[in-house]
Amino acid sequence: MKVLVLGGSGSIGRHVLEQGVRLGHQFSVLLRDPGKLKKYEGRVRLLQGDALDAAGVEKAVVGQEGVVYSLGVNRPGRTTLFSGSMRILIQAMEKYRVKRLVCITGVGAGETKGHGGFFHDRIIWPLFTRVIYEDKNRLEAMIRNSSLDWILVRPARFQNRAIPGELKVVTQVDGVTLRRVSRAEVAAFVLDALASDRYLRMAPFIGHA
Numbered sequence: 001m002k003v004l005v006l007g008g009s010g011s012i013g014r015h016v017l018e019q020g021v022r023l024g025h026q027f028s029v030l031l032r033d034p035g036k037l038k039k040y041e042g043r044v045r046l047l048q049g050d051a052l053d054a055a056g057v058e059k060a061v062v063g064q065e066g067v068v069y070s071l072g073v074n075r076p077g078r079t080t081l082f083s084g085s086m087r088i089l090i091q092a093m094e095k096y097r098v099k100r101l102v103c104i105t106g107v108g109a110g111e112t113k114g115h116g117g118f119f120h121d122r123i124i125w126p127l128f129t130r131v132i133y134e135d136k137n138r139l140e141a142m143i144r145n146s147s148l149d150w151i152l153v154r155p156a157r158f159q160n161r162a163i164p165g166e167l168k169v170v171t172q173v174d175g176v177t178l179r180r181v182s183r184a185e186v187a188a189f190v191l192d193a194l195a196s197d198r199y200l201r202m203a204p205f206i207g208h209a
Contacts, residue, residue, distance in 0.1 A: 001194055002026045004060050004098075006051050006089065007070035008044075009036040011158065012104060015187035016068055017044060023191060030060045051085035054092070061092040066100035066194050076128045083138040090146045099149040102193045104186065105203075107156050107178065108133040109140055112205050117179035120157050140203070149200055151193045156181040156207025169204050178207030 003020065007013045008029035017027055017040060027044040029037060034046040049056030051071060061067070067089065073079055086103075093101065107116040108129055114121050125133075143150045156178035167185050170176050189206055193199060 001065045002063060003028070003194065004064045004067045005029045005070065006067065006085065007072060007104075009033075010070055010072050011183055012072075012155075012186055012190075013068075013070045015183050016070065016190055019184070019187050020191050025191070025194075028060055028064065030056065052081070052088065054088045057085075057088050058092045058095070061089070061096050061098055064096075064098050066102070067093060067098060068190055068194070069101065069103040070190075073132060076132065078131045079135050082135045083142065086139045086142050090142060090148065094147055100194060101143065101146075101148045101150045102153060102190050103139070103143060103150065104153045104155065104190065105136045105140060106133075106154055107205070107207070109136050109152070109154050110203060111173050112154050115173050115177050115205070116157060117177055120179070124157070144201075149197075151199045151201070152203035153186065153190055153193065154203055154205045155186045156205075158183055158186070163208050165208055167206060168208060169199075169206050171199070171202050171204055173205050176205070176209075178205060178209060181207035 003025050005013055005027055008017055009031050021043050028047055029044055030047045030049045032050055034048050047060050140152055157180050159180050163182050
């Protein structure tokens with residue numbers, strides 16, 4: 001597929017690119033500093049731009065078959081990055097009839113709040129991510145109200161190393177706690193979601209107990 005990635009220089013975005021290139025996807029990546037992905041020159045199309053610039057996003061969306069959204073923030077605190085950039089992205093995708101959107105949010109979005117285990121729910125959430133997820137929830141609401149073929153991917157807390165056991169994927173979180181997931185697993189799930197309707201217009205919560 002021809003796929004635009006927003007957030008391609010982040011920890012998940014890099015895994016998406018690495019795995020996706022091997023699968024034959026043709027990636028375009030919109031980022032402020034293309035030098036961050038210099039190692040991908042010649043393998044992916046690097047576009048200098050900002051996810052909050054409507055003209056730049058429109059230009060990047062044209063001709064794509066899908067979009068992966070994996071933007072993140074580098075520090076705790078209130079933000080409107082997610083809702084602001086998603087508003088622009090949805091408008092561009094609807095304008096140019098690019099339907100498939102796979103968006104990564106995380107544990108703490110929507111009904112997954114309180115389902116990340118003791119460390120996440122009692123320490124990370126109240127101290128660091130609570131206000132960030134206020135804006136991620138606004139982003140999710142925008143996506144649900146759009147005309148796109150969307151999938152919201154909500155990973156458990158990230159870790160780099162492989163985790164034993166099968167990845168758990170749930171769409172009903174009652175009674176479920178998922179404490180961790182590897183970045184490589186998230187990327188693989190995202191790439192599968194690009195071409196599959198299994199979780200179309202759903203918000204799968206993924207990870208390991």
